[in-house]
Amino acid sequence: MEPRTEAIYNKNIALTALIGILASLLLSIHGGSFSPLPIYGGIIFMVIMFIGYFLTNHFLAEQDPALFILACFIVQLGLIMLYRIKPESAVKQITWFGIGLILFFASSLISRYWIGIQIGSFYYFIITVLLLISPLIFGVERWGSKSWIAFQSFSFQPSELAKITFSFFLAESLRHWKIKDPLYFFGQILVVLGLLAVARDLGGAMLFYFTALIIIFAATSRWDLGLIGIAGAAISGFIGYQLFGHVRVRVKAWLNPWEDVPGKGYQIVQSLFAMAEGGFFGTGLGLGRPDYIPAVTTDFIFSAFFEEFGFLGASALIVVYFLLVYRGIKISLSIKNSFLSLAALSITTFFGIQIFIIIGGVTKLIPMTGVTLPFMSYGGSSMVMSFISLGILNGIKMKAAGDEIHG
Amino acid sequence: MFELLARSAKYIFICLIYYFLLNFLKIMVADLRKDKDKPQDTGFCLLEDNGQKYPLFNINTIGRAEDSDIIINDPFISSKHALITKKGSSLVIQDLHSTNGSFLNGKKIKRPMKLKEDDEILLGTKKLTFLRSETFGAKDRGYL
Numbered sequence: 001m002e003p004r005t006e007a008i009y010n011k012n013i014a015l016t017a018l019i020g021i022l023a024s025l026l027l028s029i030h031g032g033s034f035s036p037l038p039i040y041g042g043i044i045f046m047v048i049m050f051i052g053y054f055l056t057n058h059f060l061a062e063q064d065p066a067l068f069i070l071a072c073f074i075v076q077l078g079l080i081m082l083y084r085i086k087p088e089s090a091v092k093q094i095t096w097f098g099i100g101l102i103l104f105f106a107s108s109l110i111s112r113y114w115i116g117i118q119i120g121s122f123y124y125f126i127i128t129v130l131l132l133i134s135p136l137i138f139g140v141e142r143w144g145s146k147s148w149i150a151f152q153s154f155s156f157q158p159s160e161l162a163k164i165t166f167s168f169f170l171a172e173s174l175r176h177w178k179i180k181d182p183l184y185f186f187g188q189i190l191v192v193l194g195l196l197a198v199a200r201d202l203g204g205a206m207l208f209y210f211t212a213l214i215i216i217f218a219a220t221s222r223w224d225l226g227l228i229g230i231a232g233a234a235i236s237g238f239i240g241y242q243l244f245g246h247v248r249v250r251v252k253a254w255l256n257p258w259e260d261v262p263g264k265g266y267q268i269v270q271s272l273f274a275m276a277e278g279g280f281f282g283t284g285l286g287l288g289r290p291d292y293i294p295a296v297t298t299d300f301i302f303s304a305f306f307e308e309f310g311f312l313g314a315s316a317l318i319v320v321y322f323l324l325v326y327r328g329i330k331i332s333l334s335i336k337n338s339f340l341s342l343a344a345l346s347i348t349t350f351f352g353i354q355i356f357i358i359i360g361g362v363t364k365l366i367p368m369t370g371v372t373l374p375f376m377s378y379g380g381s382s383m384v385m386s387f388i389s390l391g392i393l394n395g396i397k398m399k400a401a402g403d404e405i406h407g
Numbered sequence: 408m409f410e411l412l413a414r415s416a417k418y419i420f421i422c423l424i425y426y427f428l429l430n431f432l433k434i435m436v437a438d439l440r441k442d443k444d445k446p447q448d449t450g451f452c453l454l455e456d457n458g459q460k461y462p463l464f465n466i467n468t469i470g471r472a473e474d475s476d477i478i479i480n481d482p483f484i485s486s487k488h489a490l491i492t493k494k495g496s497s498l499v500i501q502d503l504h505s506t507n508g509s510f511l512n513g514k515k516i517k518r519p520m521k522l523k524e525d526d527e528i529l530l531g532t533k534k535l536t537f538l539r540s541e542t543f544g545a546k547d548r549g550y551l
Contacts, residue, residue, distance in 0.1 A: 004437075005434055005437065008430045008433060008434055009434075011430055012427055012430050012431070015423055015426060015427045015430075016427070018423060019420065019423050019424070022416065022419065022420070022423075023420070026409075026412060026413060026416055029408075029409055029412075030409060032409075066431070066434070070431075073427060176539070176541065221496070281417055281418065281421060282417050282421075283417075284410075284413035284414045284416065284417040285413050285416060285417065285420065286409065286413045287410060287413050287414070308417075309417070309420060309421070309424075310417070310421070312421050312425075313420065313421055313424060316421075316424045316425060316428055317424075319428055320427075320428070323428075323431050323435075326435070330438070336448065336450045336540060336541060337541060338541060
């Protein structure tokens with residue numbers, strides 16, 4: 001890395017820490033009396049972040065440091081919001097952040113050395129299917145979809161892990177930028193989408209569908225497939241609307257939330273009120289009313305952030321997410337090997353579409369679907385899996401850079 | 408008291424967040440500048456019969472001259488024999504009025520022609536095959 005770039009990266013990690021310190025000092029006197037919890041939390045976060053930054057820079061040669069810094073910055077902003085809304089959940093979130101960083105490190109190294117092993121697209125397909133079937137058998141139903149596995153107080157969504165195996169499946173099937181056996185390949189994708197629909201995880205099905213569409217188009221550059229895919233999305237959207245009651249509710253709440261404000265439109269209306277309250281500069285940290293917004297720590301954390309940091313803060317956050325996606329696409333473009341390039345692209349696409357779906361949902365651009373905002377929403381499995389997929393992206397970058405040097 | 412602090416702090420937060428973005432923008436611009444300067448590998452290559460491999464960049468001149476991008480020392484090849492350039496997403500070959508002519512899959516190249524995978528190019532008496540670098544690599548390195 002050039003010294004000048006490294007200096008900018010160091011400056012940015014320091015800025016992330018500075019924002020954390022200022023916010024935790026401010027929040028410690030929130031509510032009239034002094035409480036040290038945000039300060040302790042801020043310090044612990046800072047220590048974990050600096051140790052992680054040092055270790056990844058020291059041990060992971062040829063990595064992309066921007067991925068780590070951007071992720072930490074988003075986690076920092078998410079944590080500030082969590083302290084503000086519910087301090088106990090922020091403490092748990094820091095634990096998940098620590099675990100996430102360890103797994104980021106591990107998955108970078110593992111994918112650096114083992115991603116070249118060919119195990120064939122069929123095995124990736126089988127693993128994906130097993131992961132998606134498991135909650136149908138052992139799972140519990142939550143928020144209308146049966147896609148969770150719960151052990152005592154800990155719960156996990158296997159479809160988060162299936163995103164990674166599905167990315168590898170797509171990349172492996174489209175090796176050499178060609179579809180070898182179209183019927184078989186599209187059949188496999190339909191099975192995966194069908195399983196998600198059976199679990200009634202429709203946000204997930206949408207995510208997998210569009211990722212597959214984008215990767216197939218990126219690999220083959222065929223307009224006909226792209227158009228068929230978009231037509232297919234429209235048709236399956238219509239079927240979903242007819243078939244599932246909660247899709248109808250969501251679409252109606254999206255078309256006109258003001259029809260039933262205390263009932264179906266409640267979430268989206270509260271989210272819109274919060275954003276309107278924020279204005280350009282926001283109400284200021286600690287002065288908004290996030291307690292009015294339902295599911296504010298998970299799905300609607302963006303609305304709470306919008307209220308207190310304003311339009312300027314929220315659009316900056318979207319740009320930070322955009323930068324993360326940009327880095328992923330850049331990694332993918334710089335690799336000539338089709339498997340690695342497509343794997344990097346599909347992991348990035350999963351991130352990008354997920355961010356678009358949830359931010360579009362809370363701002364009433366598209367109908368609301370319950371997916372988490374990566375790195376920001378409260379929740380262990382989302383945080384951990386986001387870090388693992390980011391680590392794989394980092395590992396692919398390291399592997400490609402290593403191959404270039406050693407020939 | 409808290410309200411006053413929070414109201415003034417919000418401008419500081421916005422400034423810090425945008426300063427963070429500005430720094431990344433600087434890195435992005437530096438990256439783009441660096442990428443523009445270096446010749447870009449197109450991912451394709453020419454393979455000679457004797458196993459010699461020539462990676463193809465955006466612009467490649469082929470000939471006997473010392474300043475050609477791809478130097479082939481053969482009496483039947485002119486000093487500036489042919490040119491392969493990148494047009495959009497494909498590579499295009501054209502003959503540079505060479506003495507012995509260039510042939511693509513047996514046909515003489517008169518105007519610029521698009522190259523496809525596994526095309527055979529005949530320059531003078533030298534036969535070259537147009538391949539993706541990756542398919543070439545797959546033959547001798549197995550896992551890649």
